[in-house]
Amino acid sequence: MKKLLLLSLLLFTAPQLHAQQEHDARILAYQGLRFACGDSVTPVLRIENAGSQSMFTCVVETWKNGLSVNSFNWQLSPPAVTNEARQPAMPIVGVTEGDVLEFHIISVNGVPDEDSDGNVSSFTVGTAATTCGLQTVEVEVLTDAQPEETTWVIRDELGQVVAQGGPYSNASSIEAQWLSLPADACFGVELTDAGSNGINGGHLIVRCGGVDMIQVDGSTFTGEAYEGLHSGTVLGMSEARYRPSLQLFPVPAHDQVEVRWSVPLSPDQLHVLDAAGRTVLEMGLACSAQQTTLDLDQLVPGIYTVVLRTQQGAFAQRLLVN
Structure with missing residues (x-):
């Protein structure tokens, strides 16, 4: 009972x-x-x-x-x-x-x-943020064998997401995205691995003017890595400064555009970015080259940015496709 x-x-x-x-x-x-x-x-x-x-x-x-x-x-x-x-x-x-x-x-x-x-x-409270003199930055992720586990976000002071990337679908590949951030502001960069085993052999890099400002080795964290970033007051790669060094012909362009640059630049990579900063075309370049031709048949009409990455930094020029 x-x-x-x-x-x-x-x-x-x-x-x-x-x-x-x-x-x-x-x-x-x-x-x-x-x-x-x-x-x-x-x-x-x-x-x-x-x-x-x-x-x-x-x-x-x-x-x-x-x-x-x-x-x-x-x-x-x-x-x-x-x-x-x-x-x-x-x-x-x-x-x-x-x-x-x-x-x-x-x-x-x-x-x-x-x-x-x-x-x-x-x-x-952690260490002070890394400062970039520009508003335009490049986020590069090298994925591992489980790319679907990798994501990143950039949050502003109020916790709002201003940019994000992933999850990815290609293993052991470089995924790049260009961003234009608000001027003179602080941001948190969060890199997350859903499998809580880091990014084996991978990394996240934030570049400012072609220089690696933030570098996160995928083996140094398990679930999440966090870095601080402070943006500058210059919108990005100045067209006025780079116009003599990087030229496009013709502009506007339709099927093809010829990209020419001066000898001292010696670029190793070329990217074409859409209005959202996403890489829509990319190619490697021989250091001895001074020009190349881009096929534009896969691009919809609009405004793009052609970016050359060199040892001296990143150089850019606007491209109008009609």
């Missing part, structure tokens, strides 16, 4: 122990910069409404090195329904490398959070 009563009690209380709370939120991820942009950072959290009631407000405290620095009363309009996640930006916090930031969910809808699971998240 006692065993029967105990079994009945367990069956009755088990659903109560695992029942969803009414007012509950949890931190899913930190999405802001992990380094100081200037002398501060704007924390950004991915927060889910884990309660059965819609979430109208959520109070989150920010702590630095064990001390509370602010309390943020997040107002949601419209409210977040059950299991919906939002991404609020917290008040700016002054930080330096090595500071530890913690985030604590205190209450939901004015009620103390009813489940402590996922209420606290923390990270250590």
Whole structure:
């Protein structure tokens, strides 16, 4: 009889122990910069409404090195329904490398959070970002035998994705993408391997003006690698500066275009980029060459950029295809 009563009690209380709370939120991820942009950072959290009631407000405290620095009363309009996640930006916090930031969910809808699971998240502020004097950068990924596991994103100060790449389909191949970033801003570069075994023999490189500014060896991480990047105020490779060194004929072009460059450049690669910065044509070049001809029959009419990569940097010229 006692065993029967105990079994009945367990069956009755088990659903109560695992029942969803009414007012509950949890931190899913930190999405802001992990380094100081200037002398501060704007924390950004991915927060889910884990309660059965819609979430109208959520109070989150920010702590630095064990001390509370602010309390943020997040107002949601419209409210977040059950299991919906939002991404609020917290008040700016002054930080330096090595500071530890913690985030604590205190209450939901004015009620103390009813489940402590996922209420606290923390990270250590990393080293300063690598600075590029230009807004235009190239992201190159060398994939491994599992290219479908590799992805990357670039996030701004508010955690918004401004560029991304992958997953890829070609094993052991170079995948390149050119980007035009907002001027004089900070970004986080996140490289992820879904298999949590890194990129065996691969890498991620961010180039600025043809120079490798960020280099991530695929063997130095497992699940994720993170680097900081600060953009410059110059849009990209100046046409005025490079026009005497790189010439296209004819312009506008239709079926073919002849690319000519001066002797000192000695380029080793040529890329044609579309308006989104994607490489649509590429070819290797002999260092002794001074010109080449591109077939354009696969390109739709529009504006493109022809880029020569040399030891002196990257040189570019606009191309109009009609």
